[in-house]
Amino acid sequence: MASNHSSSEEVKRHRVEGPQKHIVAFVLSLALTIIAFAAVAAGDINTTFTYIILVAMAIIQVFVQLAFWMHMKDRGHLFPIIAIVAGVFVVFTAVITAVYWVWW
Amino acid sequence: MSAHQHAEGHLPHEPEKATLEGRNKILGFWIFLGAETVLFGTLFSAFIALRHQVLDGPHPSHLFELPMIFAATMILLTSSLMSVFAVQAMHNNKVKAMIGWLLVTILLGLAFLGLEITEFNTYVSEGHNMKTSAFSSSFYTLVGFHGAHVAFGVLWIGLLITQIFKKGLTVVTAPKIYLSAIYWHFIDVVWVFIFTVVYLMGKVG
Amino acid sequence: MSTHAANTAHDAHAHTHTVKRYRGLMDWLTTVDHKKIGILYLIAGFFFFLVGGAEAIMIRIQLLKPMNDFVAADTFNELLTMHGTTMIFLAAMPMLFALMNAVVPLQLGARDVAFPFLNSLGFWTFFAGGILLNLGWFDASAPDAGWTAYAPLSGPTFNGSRAMDYYVIGLQIAGIGTLLGGINFMATIINMRAPGMSFMRMPMFTWAIFITSVLIVFAFPVLTVGLVALMFDRLFGANFFESGTGGNEVLWEHIFWIFGHPEVYILILPAFGVISEVVSTFSRKRLFGYSSMVFALVLIAFLGFMVWAHHMFATGLGPVANALFSIGTMLIAVPTGVKIFNWLFTLWGGSIRYTTAMLFAVGFIPTFVMGGVTGVMLASAPADYQYHDSYFVVAHFHYVIVGGLILGIFAGLHYWWPKMFGRHLNEGLGKLTFWTFFIGFHLTFFVQHFLGLLGMPRRVWTYLPNQGLDNMNLISSIGAFLMGIGTIVFVTNVIITWLKPRNAEADAWEDGRSLEWTIPSPPPEYNFKQTPLVRGADAWWKEKMDGKTEMTPAEPVGPIHMPSPSILPLIMSIGLFIAGFGFMYDNLLATIGGLAVTFACMFLRSVFDDHGFHIDPEHEEVHA
Numbered sequence: 001m002a003s004n005h006s007s008s009e010e011v012k013r014h015r016v017e018g019p020q021k022h023i024v025a026f027v028l029s030l031a032l033t034i035i036a037f038a039a040v041a042a043g044d045i046n047t048t049f050t051y052i053i054l055v056a057m058a059i060i061q062v063f064v065q066l067a068f069w070m071h072m073k074d075r076g077h078l079f080p081i082i083a084i085v086a087g088v089f090v091v092f093t094a095v096i097t098a099v100y101w102v103w104w
Numbered sequence: 105m106s107a108h109q110h111a112e113g114h115l116p117h118e119p120e121k122a123t124l125e126g127r128n129k130i131l132g133f134w135i136f137l138g139a140e141t142v143l144f145g146t147l148f149s150a151f152i153a154l155r156h157q158v159l160d161g162p163h164p165s166h167l168f169e170l171p172m173i174f175a176a177t178m179i180l181l182t183s184s185l186m187s188v189f190a191v192q193a194m195h196n197n198k199v200k201a202m203i204g205w206l207l208v209t210i211l212l213g214l215a216f217l218g219l220e221i222t223e224f225n226t227y228v229s230e231g232h233n234m235k236t237s238a239f240s241s242s243f244y245t246l247v248g249f250h251g252a253h254v255a256f257g258v259l260w261i262g263l264l265i266t267q268i269f270k271k272g273l274t275v276v277t278a279p280k281i282y283l284s285a286i287y288w289h290f291i292d293v294v295w296v297f298i299f300t301v302v303y304l305m306g307k308v309g
Numbered sequence: 310m311s312t313h314a315a316n317t318a319h320d321a322h323a324h325t326h327t328v329k330r331y332r333g334l335m336d337w338l339t340t341v342d343h344k345k346i347g348i349l350y351l352i353a354g355f356f357f358f359l360v361g362g363a364e365a366i367m368i369r370i371q372l373l374k375p376m377n378d379f380v381a382a383d384t385f386n387e388l389l390t391m392h393g394t395t396m397i398f399l400a401a402m403p404m405l406f407a408l409m410n411a412v413v414p415l416q417l418g419a420r421d422v423a424f425p426f427l428n429s430l431g432f433w434t435f436f437a438g439g440i441l442l443n444l445g446w447f448d449a450s451a452p453d454a455g456w457t458a459y460a461p462l463s464g465p466t467f468n469g470s471r472a473m474d475y476y477v478i479g480l481q482i483a484g485i486g487t488l489l490g491g492i493n494f495m496a497t498i499i500n501m502r503a504p505g506m507s508f509m510r511m512p513m514f515t516w517a518i519f520i521t522s523v524l525i526v527f528a529f530p531v532l533t534v535g536l537v538a539l540m541f542d543r544l545f546g547a548n549f550f551e552s553g554t555g556g557n558e559v560l561w562e563h564i565f566w567i568f569g570h571p572e573v574y575i576l577i578l579p580a581f582g583v584i585s586e587v588v589s590t591f592s593r594k595r596l597f598g599y600s601s602m603v604f605a606l607v608l609i610a611f612l613g614f615m616v617w618a619h620h621m622f623a624t625g626l627g628p629v630a631n632a633l634f635s636i637g638t639m640l641i642a643v644p645t646g647v648k649i650f651n652w653l654f655t656l657w658g659g660s661i662r663y664t665t666a667m668l669f670a671v672g673f674i675p676t677f678v679m680g681g682v683t684g685v686m687l688a689s690a691p692a693d694y695q696y697h698d699s700y701f702v703v704a705h706f707h708y709v710i711v712g713g714l715i716l717g718i719f720a721g722l723h724y725w726w727p728k729m730f731g732r733h734l735n736e737g738l739g740k741l742t743f744w745t746f747f748i749g750f751h752l753t754f755f756v757q758h759f760l761g762l763l764g765m766p767r768r769v770w771t772y773l774p775n776q777g778l779d780n781m782n783l784i785s786s787i788g789a790f791l792m793g794i795g796t797i798v799f800v801t802n803v804i805i806t807w808l809k810p811r812n813a814e815a816d817a818w819e820d821g822r823s824l825e826w827t828i829p830s831p832p833p834e835y836n837f838k839q840t841p842l843v844r845g846a847d848a849w850w851k852e853k854m855d856g857k858t859e860m861t862p863a864e865p866v867g868p869i870h871m872p873s874p875s876i877l878p879l880i881m882s883i884g885l886f887i888a889g890f891g892f893m894y895d896n897l898l899a900t901i902g903g904l905a906v907t908f909a910c911m912f913l914r915s916v917f918d919d920h921g922f923h924i925d926p927e928h929e930e931v932h933a
Binding site: 124127128131132135136138139140142143146147150153154157158159234235237238239240241242244245263264267271276280 | 427488491493496499501526527528531533534535538541545546547548549551554555556564567912915916
C-alpha cells in the first residue's frame with residue numbers, strides 16, 4: 001500500500017483499516033465482563049458494593065463498544081451522539097422512577 | 105443507477121456514505137436506535153420496578169445459572185466482533201471476507217438464540233412462566249424483546265448475504281451492511297445491561 | 310450530482326416509460342409524494358376529527374340538563390374515552406402530520422422527505438390503527454377506561470370484555486406510524502436542507518416540527534412498552550399492573566405519563582410554529598426574537614420530559630417528588646412566556662392584515678395564555694389536590710389543546726390551503742368559521758373552570774339538579790353546538806372552494822417569507838425545478854427585498870430523480886391490521902398470517918431496489 005508514493009492521498013483515503021483497535025475493544029469488553037461475573041461468583045462481597053461494581057463495569061463496557069464498534073468516536077457522529085444521549089436521558093428518568101416512585 | 109454500477113470496481117472508501125440515500129439511512133437508523141434505547145430503557149425500568157415481586161415462583165438467585173449466562177454473553181460479544189470485522193472487510197473492499205465474517209456473525213447469533221430457548225424451557229419446567237408473578241412477566245418481556253431483536257438481526261443479515269451474492273457490494277447494498285452491523289452492536293450493548301441488571305443483580309438478590 | 314444527472318440525462322426518458330405511473334385511486338394508494346401524503350393525513354385526520362366531534366356533541370347533550378338519560382352510563386364512558394383517544398391520536402396528530410408533510414420539505418427547499426416510502430408506511434399504519442380502534446363501536450363495546458387507560462380499570466380483572474383490546478392494539482399500530490413519521494422528519498430536517506439553509510435560518514414552523522419529531526422519537530417508544538405490557542396483561546395473563554400477583558398500577562401511570570406529557574408538547578409545539586409563521590407573514594415583519602424562539606422550543610422539549618408526575622400529584626408520591634415536579638412544571642411557563650411576548654412584539658408596529666389565518670392566530674394568543682395560566686395553577690401540588698379530577702382540569706386541557714392546537718391547525722390550514730390545493734379558502738366563510746368556533750369554544754370551556762371549582766368531577770355521566778351546576782352546563786352545551794356549527798361552516802367552505810378554479814399565485818398571500826412561496830401552488834411533483842440557494846433567514850423575503858423575482862438556483866436545470874410509487878405500505882398496514890385482530894380473538898392463523906404479510910412486504914422492499922425514475926422539468930413544462 002504505502003509503496004505507491006505517487007498517489008499518497010489515494011492511499012490515505014483507501015487506507016486499510018487494521019483489526020487491532022477492535023481486538024483491543026474486544027479484550028477490554030471481555031475483561032469488564034469477567035470482572036462483573038467474578039464479583040457475583042465470589043459471593044461474599046456486600047450487595048451494594050457489588051451493585052456499584054456491576055453498574056460501573058456495564059457502563060464502561062457500553063462506552064467502549066459505542067466508541068469503537070459503533071464508530072461513535074469517528075467524525076460526523078454529532079447527531080448519532082445526540083440521539084443516544086437523549087434516549088439515555090429519558091431512560092434515566094424512567095429508571096429513577098422505577099427505583100424510587102413506584103413502591104412506597 | 106447505471107452510473108453507480110460501473111463504479112463498482114473502485115468503490116469509495118466508505119461506500120455506505122457515498123450517496124445521500126446512504127447518509128439518510130445511516131442518520132435515520134441512529135435516530136431509530138435512540139428510540140430503541142428508550143424502548144429497552146422503559147422495559148428495563150418496568151423490570152427494575154417489579155423484579156422483587158417473585159411471589160411463590162422460584163427466586164432469581166436459584167433460577168439463574170451463571171455459567172450458561174456467561175457462555176451466552178461470550179457468544180454475543182464475539183459475534184459483535186465478527187460483525188465489526190465484516191464492516192472492516194467491506195471498507196477494504198474484500199467482499200468474500202465480508203461474507204465470511206457475516207456468516208460467522210449469524211451462526212453465533214443462532215447459537216445465542218439456541219441457548220436462550222433452552223434456558224426459557226428450563227425455567228418453564230421449574231414453574232417460572234409468563235403468568236407466575238410480576239417478576240416473571242417483566243423478565244420474559246424484557247429478555248424476550250431482546251431475543252426477538254436477535255432473531256430479527258439473524259434473518260436480516262442472512263437476507264443481506266444473499267443480496268450481496270446477487271447484487272455485489274454497491275453503494276446501495278453497502279449502507280445495509282453497515283447498518284446491520286450497527287444494529288448488531290446495539291443488540292450486544294443491550295445485552296450488557298441485561299446480563300448486568302437481570303442476571304447478575306438477580307443472582308446477588 | 311450534476312455530472313450524475315448529465316450522465317443519466319438520456320436515460321431519463323427510458324425511466325419515465327418503464328416505471329409504472331398510477332392514476333386515480335391507485336395513485337393515492339401508492340403515492341410516496343409528501344404533498345399527497347399530507348392530503349391523505351388531512352382527509353383521515355379530519356374524518357376522525359368529525360367522529361371525535363360527534364362524540365363530544367353527544368357528551369354535551371347528555372350533560373345538557375341534570376339527570377339526563379340521552380345515553381346510558383356505560384355508553385357515556387365509551388364516548389368520553391373514544392372522544393379523548395380519537396381527538397389526540399387520530400385527529401390532532403394526523404392533522405399536524407398533514408401540515409408538516411405539506412409544508413416542511415417545501416420550507417427546507419427539498420424535493421421530498423428523507424424516506425418517502427416510510428412516509429407512506431407511516432400514514433397507512435396510522436390509518437389501520439385508527440380504524441381498528443374505532444371498530445370497537447361495532448363489537449361488544451368500545452374502549453371505556455378513559456384515554457389514559459389507567460390500570461387496574463383497563464386491566465383484565467376489571468375490564469374483561471374486548472373493549473380495551475381495541476385501545477391497546479389500535480394505538481400500538483397507530484403508534485408505529487407516528488414513530489416512523491418522527492424519525493423521518495428528524496432525518497429530513499437534518500439532512501435535506503437546501504444549500505445555505507443553516508439550522509438558524511430555518512423557518513420557525515420547521516424548527517417546531519424538528520423539536521416535535523424529537524419528542525415523538527423519544528416519547529412514543531415509552532407508550533409502545535406500556536401498551537405491550539398492558540396487552541400482555543390482558544391477552545397472555547402477564548402481571549405488570551395486576552396487584553394481586555405482584556404488579557403495580559402506579560407503574561402504568563408513570564409509563565403513560567412519561568410518554569403522555571411529552572405528547573402534550575408534541576401537540577402544541579407545531580401550533581407554536583404555525584402561529585409564528587402566520588403572525589410574522591401578516592404583520593409583514595421578521596419574527597421577533599428568532600433565536601430566543603428556538604431556544605424556548607428546545608427548553609420546552611427538555612423540560613417536557615421532566616414533569617410527567619404533575620399528572621400524578623394525588624397518587625401520593627410524597628412531598629419531595631411533588632415539590633420537584635411542581636417547580637419543574639412552573640419553569641415551563643418561562644420559555645412559553647418568551648414565545649408569547651415574541652409574538653406580541655412581532656405584532657407590535659407591524660402592518661397587520663386580518664386574514665382568516667391571522668384571526669385564528671390572534672385568537673390563539675390570549676386563549677393559550679389562559680390555558681397556560683390554569684396550567685401553572687394546577688402545577689401547585691397542594692392546590693392540585695383540590696382541582697384534581699374536576700372540570701377545572703377539563704377546562705384547562707381543552708384551553709391548551711382546542712384553544713391552542715386546534716386554533717393553530719385552523720390557522721395553518723387557512724394559511725397553507727392555497728399552497729396545498731392551489732385554491733384560496735373563502736375569506737368570508739373563513740371569518741364566520743373563526744367567530745362561531747372561537748365564541749363557541751369560550752362558551753363551552755370558560756364556564757367549566759367554575760363548574761370544576763364548584764366541585765363537579767370530570768367523567769361523570771350525570772349530576773343532580775339545583776347544585777349550582779345546571780345553568781353552566783347548559784351554557785357549555787350551547788357552546789359545543791356553536792363549535793359544531795363552526796366546523797360545518799369550515800366543511801362548507803372546503804366544498805365551495807373545491808368547485809372553484811385553481812388560481813392561487815405562487816406567493817399566495819403576497820407577503821410570503823419562506824421557500825414554499827417561491828414555487829407554484831400547488832407545487833409540481835418535484836417541488837423545486839432547481840434547488841434554491843438560501844442567502845439568509847426568511848429566504849424568499851430577503852430575495853424580494855433585494856428586488857429579485859425568484860430564488861437564486863444552486864444547480865442547473867436537469868432531470869430530477871424521483872422515488873417510485875409503491876403499494877407495499879398499504880399491504881403492510883393491512884397485514885398488521887389482520888394480525889391485530891388475530892391477537893385480540895386469539896386466532897393464531899390470523900396473527901401469523903397478518904405478520905407474515907407484513908414481513909413478506911419488508912422482504913420484497915429489501916430485495917428489490919427502488920431505482921425510481923427521472924422527471925425532466927423542461928419537458929414537463931411543455932405539457933403543463
